[in-house]
Amino acid sequence: MTITAVIFWVAIALIVYTHVGYALLLRALVAVRAGHAPVESSETPSVSLIVAAHDEGEVIEEKVRNMRALEYPGQLELIVASDGSTDETVGRSRDVKVLDLPRRGKVPTQDAAVDVATGEIVAFSDANTFWDPDALHALVRPFTDPRVGYVCGQLSYLSPGGANQEGAYWRYENWVRGLESRLGSVTAGNGAIYAVRREAYMRLDPRTSHDLSFPFNMVKRGWRAVYEPAAGAVERPVPSIEGEFRRKRRMMSHAWPTVLWGGMLSPRGYGLTYAFEILSHRALRYATPFLHGIALAANVLLLGEGWIYTVTLAGQFAVIGAGGLAPLRPRSRIPALCRYYVLMTTSLAAGLWDALLRGTPATWERERERPS
Numbered sequence: 001m002t003i004t005a006v007i008f009w010v011a012i013a014l015i016v017y018t019h020v021g022y023a024l025l026l027r028a029l030v031a032v033r034a035g036h037a038p039v040e041s042s043e044t045p046s047v048s049l050i051v052a053a054h055d056e057g058e059v060i061e062e063k064v065r066n067m068r069a070l071e072y073p074g075q076l077e078l079i080v081a082s083d084g085s086t087d088e089t090v091g092r093s094r095d096v097k098v099l100d101l102p103r104r105g106k107v108p109t110q111d112a113a114v115d116v117a118t119g120e121i122v123a124f125s126d127a128n129t130f131w132d133p134d135a136l137h138a139l140v141r142p143f144t145d146p147r148v149g150y151v152c153g154q155l156s157y158l159s160p161g162g163a164n165q166e167g168a169y170w171r172y173e174n175w176v177r178g179l180e181s182r183l184g185s186v187t188a189g190n191g192a193i194y195a196v197r198r199e200a201y202m203r204l205d206p207r208t209s210h211d212l213s214f215p216f217n218m219v220k221r222g223w224r225a226v227y228e229p230a231a232g233a234v235e236r237p238v239p240s241i242e243g244e245f246r247r248k249r250r251m252m253s254h255a256w257p258t259v260l261w262g263g264m265l266s267p268r269g270y271g272l273t274y275a276f277e278i279l280s281h282r283a284l285r286y287a288t289p290f291l292h293g294i295a296l297a298a299n300v301l302l303l304g305e306g307w308i309y310t311v312t313l314a315g316q317f318a319v320i321g322a323g324g325l326a327p328l329r330p331r332s333r334i335p336a337l338c339r340y341y342v343l344m345t346t347s348l349a350a351g352l353w354d355a356l357l358r359g360t361p362a363t364w365e366r367e368r369e370r371p372s
Helices: 003-032 060-068 106-116 135-144 166-183 210-220 241-261 272-286 288-301 307-325 333-358
Strands: 047-053 076-083 097-101 121-125 129-131 148-157 193-197 224-235
Touching: 003 166, 003 272, 003 288, 003 307, 047 060, 047 106, 047 135, 060 076, 060 129, 076 106, 097 106, 121 135, 135 148, 135 193, 135 224, 148 166, 148 210, 166 224, 166 272, 166 333, 193 210, 193 224, 210 224, 210 241, 210 272, 241 272, 241 333, 272 288, 288 307, 288 333, 307 333
Parallel strands: 047 076, 047 121, 076 097, 148 224
Antiparallel strands: 121 193, 129 224, 148 193
């Protein structure tokens, strides 16, 4: 076998492993290991629920109603922290503690809210995310284990009425996070529904985000970062795959500083199990666009070396081609999934390009595309 062939098959194997093999291996490991048993307790620590919002006047009233409808038996403080909003966000945030802050970015706004919060647990959500009535109670329950510093809930996506396949991705991602949590700790959370023990809270580089930076930093400091599927929340994604691409590209421009020089790839503080999770779910997943590029280039060079390379090249172009057909056949699931995969994989590389070329600002704008 030539060096080019070795490079090709290694790249293909790593792509398949990070998307499929890792989850299957996790499942096998969870099956043979006892994992972490839940700690039962009736304690209900005081909680401060924080929503950092920038120009969310369209949804903030509904969000506040959703916050006030939460069924939590303990002390609950509700905070809306406006990050330099220029619309009606502050005026429409009634019956909660409101912070009207200058524009600094989401992370500094969350820090400012934590400074005035009184809860033993600080929970966070987005303005366009709506929690189940019992979600907060379920989200706080894992903190009865003194080893737990971070808990993320289960985010589900409502049907967007468009071609975006983000809901399918999140169902798979939630399943993988559940396995990671049972084995040790999750490698990332989500910004829609999560909570942190007050004493474990950290102040981050304002260019980054809690959902990617908190879990691995918690583990480095001796805490567990877990997933609680009973804590449910829903959100409506942008309807088009193009809008999702822009959103993911922006997110990855904030994620890459964490990955490259924010400490995620440093093994210091990780046990072997968590290092395996970070390598499989984060490092290899984010390297996917580059692995695809290597596989495609090597495959072209290998044409004429056997029929198998004609088949593999045809398969690669088939995925790209099926994605190109998706706009012509919007109700066809396979082309839509192919288009989603191609664009979301490309967004990883595009986010890195943005971070390296233009830098990563602390502020950002939410993708506000709406169904036509």
